[in-house]
Amino acid sequence: MDDRRKRIDELERVKQEGRASLDTLLENFGENLYSRSKDMQVDFEDIILYNVHLKEIAESNTAIGKVEEKNRRFRELEETIEQKELEEKERSKELEGIHKRLGKALLENKVYEDFTSLFREQADALTSKLESLESRIKELENKDGGNVFSWIGKSAQGLVLRSFLSKAQESQELLYLNVGERYSDREASGEEEEVKGLREEIAKIRAVSHNAMDELMVLRDEKRMISAGFGIDGNPQKQIQNLKNHIGQVREELRSLYKNFGAQACGVMDSEIAPERKYFIDTIVTAEDAEVIGRAVKLNQSIFDYDRGISKLKASLAIDEENAKIEKYRKSIEEKKNRIIEFEKNIADLQESVQESETKIQELQKQL
Numbered sequence: 001m002d003d004r005r006k007r008i009d010e011l012e013r014v015k016q017e018g019r020a021s022l023d024t025l026l027e028n029f030g031e032n033l034y035s036r037s038k039d040m041q042v043d044f045e046d047i048i049l050y051n052v053h054l055k056e057i058a059e060s061n062t063a064i065g066k067v068e069e070k071n072r073r074f075r076e077l078e079e080t081i082e083q084k085e086l087e088e089k090e091r092s093k094e095l096e097g098i099h100k101r102l103g104k105a106l107l108e109n110k111v112y113e114d115f116t117s118l119f120r121e122q123a124d125a126l127t128s129k130l131e132s133l134e135s136r137i138k139e140l141e142n143k144d145g146g147n148v149f150s151w152i153g154k155s156a157q158g159l160v161l162r163s164f165l166s167k168a169q170e171s172q173e174l175l176y177l178n179v180g181e182r183y184s185d186r187e188a189s190g191e192e193e194e195v196k197g198l199r200e201e202i203a204k205i206r207a208v209s210h211n212a213m214d215e216l217m218v219l220r221d222e223k224r225m226i227s228a229g230f231g232i233d234g235n236p237q238k239q240i241q242n243l244k245n246h247i248g249q250v251r252e253e254l255r256s257l258y259k260n261f262g263a264q265a266c267g268v269m270d271s272e273i274a275p276e277r278k279y280f281i282d283t284i285v286t287a288e289d290a291e292v293i294g295r296a297v298k299l300n301q302s303i304f305d306y307d308r309g310i311s312k313l314k315a316s317l318a319i320d321e322e323n324a325k326i327e328k329y330r331k332s333i334e335e336k337k338n339r340i341i342e343f344e345k346n347i348a349d350l351q352e353s354v355q356e357s358e359t360k361i362q363e364l365q366k367q368l
Contacts (some may be wrong), residue, residue: 004313007301011313015306022299026262029292030255033261036284042282046257053250053257060243060250070226077223084216086265088209097204102198111192119179126172133165136308158236265289266296 034050106112107123116123140158161317184202191199230236263269273281286294 027258030258030262100176102181103176268300
């Protein structure tokens with residue numbers, strides 16, 4: 001490979017590095033200069049745009065914060081509601097158990113016969129059924145001996161009886177619950193100690209449950225309002241991403257402003273600067289900026305030198321390529337000239353042969 005091509009690649013790489021360094025230097029310097037102009041009364045379009053962009057970024061960040069806070073609160077509400085609903089389920093189970101105990105206590109105490117009379121027939125029937133099933137199961141378990149077929153039969157019969165027993169027990173528990181729930185809604189007056197204690201437990205749990213349901217209603221309303229807001233504005237993650245994308249676009253526009261302003265202040269702009277703009281820059285540039293400006297000028301000059309060196313090398317390569325083409329064309333011309341000479345010689349030989357043939361024809365015609 002031609003060394004000049006390697007040199008061009010090397011210069012391109014160094015030039016890109018220099019350009020990146022210069023851009024970073026100009027952006028940082030331009031941003032610094034814009035920050036100095038914040039409290040100044042100036043009417044330059046780029047400074048107005050700079051302030052607009054800063055406001056957009058601040059507003060977008062505030063909006064992100066609000067969306068994140070709403071999203072955090074929404075998740076917090078979800079967790080709190082879920083926890084309170086689980087607690088309410090546990091209270092319902094506990095309350096169900098106390099209602100069953102109350103119903104059982106009422107049915108077993110003749111003092112409450114006036115209330116339990118409506119349930120007595122069902123309660124007695126279930127009690128008799130349970131006692132009968134338990135007795136039959138016990139008899140099966142106490143019978144020994146017999147062959148394997150007898151044992152299998154008793155085992156199958158035992159499974160059926162236990163299934164009936166389980167269903168009867170469920171029916172009895174449901175009866176206790178029904179009796180307990182109905183009685184717990186009555187006004188208390190002169191009750192037995194056990195019943196009184198159970199009703200007090202029920203009242204306490206109901207009070208806690210009532211307060212919890214009020215809290216749940218408030219929390220669900222708040223969650224519903226936040227969810228409705230998300231429905232209008234869109235998914236919170238999408239909102240945040242859109243805002244971040246907007247901030248990214250604005251920052252890119254700011255970077256362009258910074259670089260342009262830095263280039264103006266360092267005197268490395270390709271175009272002329274208006275006098276009023278130059279005067280404004282002179283008012284905000286300080287002696288401490290001389291080092292930055294000097295570095296920018298050197299970097300810009302080095303980039304110019306790299307470009308010039310690359311252009312020279314490319315021109316040199318292009319000249320060699322054109323010379324190579326000329327040499328190729330000359331060779332082709334020479335080859336074609338040689339072929340023309342050869343063709344002319346062939347033509348002359350053919351013409352001579354034609355003349356010989358014509359002479360021979362004339363001599364032969366004399367013999368006719």
